Amino acid sequence: MDHLLSSNKYDVAIAGAGLAGLSLAYKIKKNPKLAHLRIALIDPSPKTNNDRTWCFWSKETDCFEDILYTKWESIEFSSSGFTKAFTIAPYVYKMIRGIDFYRYTKDFLKSQEKVDFYNESVVKISESPDTTNTIQCQESRIKADTVFKSYYDKKDFSKDHFVWQHFKGWTIQTEEDCFDPGKAVFMDFRVEQDNETRFFYVLPFSTKQALVEIAVFSEEIPHESFYDPYLVHYIKNYLTGGKYTILETELGAIPMTTHNFIASKKSSVIHIGTNAGSVKASSGYAYKRIQQETDKVIKFMEQNRLYKYRPSSNRYHFYDKILLNVILSGKASGKTIFECLFQNLKPQTIFSFLDEEGKFMNELKVFSAPPSRPFIIGYLQEMYKKITGS
Ligand SMILES: Cc1cc2nc3c(=O)[nH]c(=O)nc-3n(C[C@H](O)[C@H](O)[C@H](O)COP(=O)(O)OP(=O)(O)OC[C@H]3O[C@@H](n4cnc5c(N)ncnc54)[C@H](O)[C@@H]3O)c2cc1C
Known part of the structure; x- marks a missing residue:
């Protein structure tokens, strides 16, 4: 003490x-x-x-604004077929170490x-x-x-939908200029999926320094050496063919349930x-x-009252169930869903949906962007579970 x-x-x-x-x-x-x-x-x-480092998109400031490590006003999304950059105003993508x-x-x-x-x-x-x-x-x-x-x-x-989002990242220092410090790579799916959801993100601090991280959704968390060949391959193929030094390593897992x-x-x-x-x-x-x-x-x-936190409204809790149902059952891959979202929608719409802002038009856009069949089946299965309590 x-x-x-x-x-x-x-x-x-x-x-x-x-x-x-x-x-x-x-x-x-x-x-x-x-x-x-x-x-x-x-x-x-x-x-x-x-x-760990915390990244989040935000339109407002909070009481920890003074300790922001860096922030970006643009983000990029990449997948096998395409790369798209977006300005995200009125949002800013922020990082706190x-x-x-x-x-x-x-x-x-x-x-x-x-x-x-x-x-x-x-x-x-x-x-x-x-x-x-x-x-x-x-x-x-x-x-x-x-x-x-x-x-x-x-x-x-409970045994409801549960998956780990686990990841490993390296803060690397390169010899050449490799990064655009004004733009964060939000998701890059150019990695073998192997029936899971896997993506990279790249968070640049300068033209020569960035946090490069691979995230994977799966039921088990692998040994930490699992990620290294993917990181090495991604850096060599998409960031720099030259030398780099690993300054820091981040390793972690988040329960998505x-x-x-x-x-x-x-x-x-x-x-x-x-x-x-x-x-x-x-x-x-x-x-x-x-x-x-x-x-x-x-x-x-x-007010001298005890607060019982309720993280999501029933509606958004149900949406999360459908999304996890679709991804975990393999009805549609995470890669396909995110590709469709970023090909068809502005990030602002996606952020607003994930922030559970209750804008019905945004919800409609998000659910109509990916292929509809897996979502209809996912919806029916979740409704059945709700009605039967199974
Ligand atoms: C590596 C990593 C990166 C993440 N990045 C992001 C991100 O970019 N953006 C985002 O929004 N979220 C991110 N998250 C998710 C989430 O924001 C963090 O996990 C966040 O730290 C959760 O806060 P918490 O207080 O619930 O848990 P924690 O911050 O983990 O705090 C829980 C504390 O409990 C302590 N503890 C454990 N057992 C005991 C015990 N028996 N008695 C007393 N204390 C105990 C632990 O030491 C720990 O300090 C990340 C998570 C991880 C693991």
Whole structure:
């Protein structure tokens, strides 16, 4: 633990101090109505590595705008037959590096009164709706009125559609000018699909430096050496025939699931982040949803109410089910679907749909861009499951 404690009783305990946990603690301490609360943050990871980068499209600014690493106003989509570049205004595609976020939020939180960090794992949370909850950590035992829990166990997700989006990326430095720093390669499907959904993205920081990453949707996560030949081949064939140096490696997996994340109304242990369904099931993006979610939690806390996060409306939850049904059953490949979307639609329409903005015309456009037969079958199958409860 970083601070010496006078007591182990807190107003708020945050189990899992990653993106959701640190965003929430930061927003509590920045809020004049809530800053008096005593907070415990519990996480075994010291968060001293750049373990991930978050990219997201946005029309607005948020409270972490100062730590943006870079941003792009244009994106490119490529597949076997075509390459298309788009300007994305009013959106901007933005990147925040994990390490910058961890430093920024932790430095701020450490400068505040009534914040304690416990560098250990939570072993058990014993819930007590009427009295105080107990959080048993590896060494410490903490009590808190409200507990937010962000880490998850895949076993807790139902057997509804589930697929990992797993990836490996290298930040490379080239000798020649190879990249256009004004444009991010959003998706490039010029890679053997092998009955999965596989694509690259290239996020340039300068003409000689970029993060090059391969993402794969599959049920199992392979050994980390799996990705290397694909990365080497892609860099050689599409980026540079010359020499390059690998500066950093990013490796990770995101659960994409249509599990029904509905929180118990009585519980004072509140799920946040990935554990609350903040990862959009059909895209794997979560950064923006986590910021929206933690903003809502703060609004409820201001009114002394407990917030139960509901990540998607029934309608969008159903759309995600259809999309995952179509991709996972092989009715249409991810490559075919994304090719059709980017050949026929503007990225702004796709972003608005993925942001669940509720624009019916956009929804219609998105569902009519890819081949209709797989989606009609997917729709009928999901309707059948809904009606029969199977
Ligand atoms: C490598 C990577 C890249 C990603 N890139 C993007 C992106 O570009 N855009 C996007 O929108 N989303 C992205 N995501 C998805 C998502 O935004 C991130 O996973 C995000 O970090 C989720 O936030 P979280 O708080 O739910 O989980 P995390 O940030 O993973 O935080 C959970 C925390 O819980 C801690 N923990 C685990 N077990 C315990 C325990 N027993 N007790 C206490 N603490 C525990 C972990 O150490 C961790 O710090 C990415 C994910 C990964 C893995």
